[in-house]
Amino acid sequence: MSDTDILAQLAAILEKVVKKPVQITLDTDMIEEGILDSLDGMVFMLEVEQAFGKAFPEDIDLVGEGYYRVRKLVGHLKG
Numbered sequence: 001m002s003d004t005d006i007l008a009q010l011a012a013i014l015e016k017v018v019k020k021p022v023q024i025t026l027d028t029d030m031i032e033e034g035i036l037d038s039l040d041g042m043v044f045m046l047e048v049e050q051a052f053g054k055a056f057p058e059d060i061d062l063v064g065e066g067y068y069r070v071r072k073l074v075g076h077l078k079g
Helices: 003-018 038-052 070-078
Strands: none
Touching: 003 038, 003 070, 038 070
């Protein structure tokens, strides 16, 4: 799956969670840019896990580790 395909799926999931149109790029930080708050962030990650069938480590701080930065998230989903 290409970065573009993953990005499109992530954008669709993000719009579903925040219930408004959102544009993201590989350089988007969804927390820093105020797209997601802490609750929406958790819901978003659960939706991403379901859509891609790839779990995130439960014992880490997803914000601190940068998983809300689109480039890092895409890399995780491709890996």
